Amino acid sequence: MATTDPQAGTTATTAPAEPLDPTGAPGTLPLPPKAARTLTLAGAVGTFASTMLAWTWTAEFPGDLTYYGSPVDLQTLTLAGSLLTIAFLLAGNGVRGLRWLTPGGRTAPVTLAALGTFGVAWFTAGAIAVVLGGFIHFEPGMWVAVFTSLLTVVGALGLRADEPFDPADPALRDPGPWQRFRHSLKAPAPAAARELPGWAELLTIAVTFGVGLFVFTYGIDTPYGELFIGFLILVGFGATALARAGLSQRLSKLTAKHRNITFTAAFVAAACFPFTQSSDQYTSVAANILIFATVALGLNVVVGLAGLLDLGYVAFLGVGAYAAALVSGSNTSVLGVHFPFWAAVLTGAGASLIFGVVIGAPTLRLHGDYLAIVTLGFGEIFRIGMENLDGSSGPAVTNGANGIANIPDLVIFGFNLGEDHTVLGVELGPFANYYLLMLFFTIIIVTIFRRADRSRIGRAWVAVREDETAARAMGINGFRVKLIAFALGATLAGMAGTVQAHVTSSVTPEQYQFVEVVPPNSAFLLAAVILGGMGTVSGPLIGASLLYLIPAKLQFIGDYQLLLFGLALVLLMRYRPEGLIADRRKKLEFHETGQLDVPTGGPGLSKTEA
Known part of the structure; x- marks a missing residue:
C-alpha cells in the first residue's frame, strides 16, 4: 500500500496489516493452526506415554523410577501435567463436556500447562544427570519425556493467541519474540457464566477445597527435595493456567457470593489435614x-x-x-x-x-x-x-x-x-x-x-x-x-x-530477631504479607505457608534462602506488585485500567470529540 508524505513529496510503500484470524492473533511461532494443535496433542500424548516407561535403570535416584507401567513421584507429576495440557487443548477446541474448563482464555492455559510439564520433565532429567553422574543413566522413557515435552511446548507456542494484537499499541507494532510470548499468555475476561443451582455452587466450593487439601497434603508429604521442586513447578504453572482459563475468576465470584460457606469449607478442609497423616x-x-x-x-x-x-x-x-x-x-x-x-x-x-x-x-x-x-x-x-x-x-x-x-x-x-x-x-x-x-x-x-x-x-x-x-x-x-x-x-x-x-x-x-534462619521473624513476616497480598485474608496465609514450607522442605537452600527470597521479591514487584492474592483496589493501583488520566483532545474535548 502506497502513502505520500506531503512534506517530502515522496511515496513510501508499507506492508498491509496482517489480517487477524477470528480465533485470535498469530501465535509466537509461525505454525499453521491445525499443525500447531496436532503437534501439541501428539507431544502431550507422547509425554503421557513416557511416564509408563522406566526413566532410569538404577534405584539410587530418589523415587525409584525403574518400573514400567507404574509411574511414581516425578513421573506422576509429569503425567498430571500432560493430562492437564490435553484437557485444556480439547476444551479450547470445543469438545463437549470440557468447555467449562476454558470460560476465558483457550490458548494461554494450554501453553502454561505445557510449560509446567516441560519444566518437570527437564528438571527430572537434570536431577538424574547430577545425582547419578551423567545422561548415560537415562532409560528410553526419560529420553521420550524430554523430547515429547519439548514438542508440546513448540506446538503450544504455535497456537493462535487469545487476545488479538492491538495495532495502536506501540510495543506490539513490531513485536519481538519475548513480546509475542508474553502476549500469547494473555487471556480475555471470562464470558458471563450460566447461573448454577444453589446446590451446584456449594458443591463446587466443597470440591475446590477438597482438591486444595489434596494438593497441600501431597506437597507437604513429599519425602525428598527433588520431588518438592517438581511439585512447585507444576503447581505454579498449573495455578496460573487455571487463572488464565478463567476458572479462578469464576471461583472468586462463587466464594464472594457464599462467603460464610467458603469460610466454613476452608477450615473444615484444614481440620481434616491431621487425619491424612500417619505420624x-x-x-x-x-x-x-x-x-x-x-x-x-x-x-x-x-x-x-x-x-x-x-x-x-x-x-x-x-x-x-x-x-x-x-x-x-x-x-x-x-x-x-x-x-x-x-x-x-x-x-x-x-x-x-x-x-x-x-x-x-x-x-x-x-x-x-x-x-x-x-x-x-x-x-x-x-x-x-x-x-x-x-x-x-x-x-x-x-x-x-x-x-x-x-x-x-x-x-x-x-x-x-x-x-x-x-x-x-x-x-x-x-x-x-x-x-x-x-x-x-x-x-x-x-x-x-x-x-x-x-x-x-x-x-x-x-x-x-x-x-x-x-x-x-x-x-x-x-x-x-x-x-x-x-x-x-x-x-x-x-x-x-x-x-x-x-x-x-x-x-x-x-x-x-529481625532476621533469623528459621522463621518467624520480622523480615519473613513482612515478606509473607507482601508476597501473599496486603489487605487480604488469604494472601498472608498463603505467603506465610510458602515462606515456611519451602525452607523446611529444601534444607540445602538454608545458606542462600535470604538471597533467594530477595530475588523472589524483586521479581514479584516487577511482574505482580499486588501480590499473589490481591484485592480489587490493589489491582487497579498497580495495573493500567485502560482509562486516560487526562483527555487527549483540545481544551474541554475528549479524543473522540476532537
Whole structure:
C-alpha cells in the first residue's frame, strides 16, 4: 500500500496489516493452526506415554523410577501435567463436556500447562544427570519425556493467541519474540457464566477445597527435595493456567457470593489435614505454618490495612510467648505460678496489647521510614532486654539467653495435648493436637480481621493508608486510628505467641530477631504479607505457608534462602506488585485500567470529540 508524505513529496510503500484470524492473533511461532494443535496433542500424548516407561535403570535416584507401567513421584507429576495440557487443548477446541474448563482464555492455559510439564520433565532429567553422574543413566522413557515435552511446548507456542494484537499499541507494532510470548499468555475476561443451582455452587466450593487439601497434603508429604521442586513447578504453572482459563475468576465470584460457606469449607478442609497423616513428622511443620500465618495476618492489620511499616513486629509475638511461659508452671519460671490455658492466653494477649499501646503512643506520630526505623529498634530492644533480664545484667525474670524451658504441655478440659489420642479411629500425636488448637485460634484471628476490615474503623484505616491528610480533612483522627491498628495487631500476635510457647516448649531471645534462619521473624513476616497480598485474608496465609514450607522442605537452600527470597521479591514487584492474592483496589493501583488520566483532545474535548 502506497502513502505520500506531503512534506517530502515522496511515496513510501508499507506492508498491509496482517489480517487477524477470528480465533485470535498469530501465535509466537509461525505454525499453521491445525499443525500447531496436532503437534501439541501428539507431544502431550507422547509425554503421557513416557511416564509408563522406566526413566532410569538404577534405584539410587530418589523415587525409584525403574518400573514400567507404574509411574511414581516425578513421573506422576509429569503425567498430571500432560493430562492437564490435553484437557485444556480439547476444551479450547470445543469438545463437549470440557468447555467449562476454558470460560476465558483457550490458548494461554494450554501453553502454561505445557510449560509446567516441560519444566518437570527437564528438571527430572537434570536431577538424574547430577545425582547419578551423567545422561548415560537415562532409560528410553526419560529420553521420550524430554523430547515429547519439548514438542508440546513448540506446538503450544504455535497456537493462535487469545487476545488479538492491538495495532495502536506501540510495543506490539513490531513485536519481538519475548513480546509475542508474553502476549500469547494473555487471556480475555471470562464470558458471563450460566447461573448454577444453589446446590451446584456449594458443591463446587466443597470440591475446590477438597482438591486444595489434596494438593497441600501431597506437597507437604513429599519425602525428598527433588520431588518438592517438581511439585512447585507444576503447581505454579498449573495455578496460573487455571487463572488464565478463567476458572479462578469464576471461583472468586462463587466464594464472594457464599462467603460464610467458603469460610466454613476452608477450615473444615484444614481440620481434616491431621487425619491424612500417619505420624507427627509433617503435622509439626503444619502447626508452625499456622503460627507463622496467623502472626502474618496480624501484621497485615498494621501494614496492609493501616499502611504502617512495622519492622519489629515479631517482638509482640515474643511478648505473648514470654508472658505465657512465665505463668505456665514451668520449673524455670521465676514466678512459680500455673495459670489455666484461657488465663494464659489472656495474659499473653493483654501483655502484647499493653506493649503495643506503650510503643505506639510515642512513635505513631512519625511517618514512613522514620516509623520503620523506630519499630526496628523496638524489636532489637526487646530481644536484648530479654537477654539482660538474667539476674546479672538486670532483674532475674527471663533467665537471659537460656530462656524459659520445660514449658509443660497444655491440658484443656482434661485433654492433654502432649499425649497421643485416637479420634475417629485415627491416632493424633502431640503436634496434631496443637495444630488443631492453632487452627481454632486462626479462625478467631481471621474472624477478627474480617470484621475489622468491614467496620467503620477498617474503612478509616484504608483512608489513612491511602492519604492521611485527606482522611484528617474528613474528620478522621489519624493518630487514634493508627494506634488502634497497632494495638490490635500486637494483641493478635501475642495470642499466637501463647500457643507457640507451648508448641516449642521453650522461649529464648534468639527466636525473635529481625532476621533469623528459621522463621518467624520480622523480615519473613513482612515478606509473607507482601508476597501473599496486603489487605487480604488469604494472601498472608498463603505467603506465610510458602515462606515456611519451602525452607523446611529444601534444607540445602538454608545458606542462600535470604538471597533467594530477595530475588523472589524483586521479581514479584516487577511482574505482580499486588501480590499473589490481591484485592480489587490493589489491582487497579498497580495495573493500567485502560482509562486516560487526562483527555487527549483540545481544551474541554475528549479524543473522540476532537
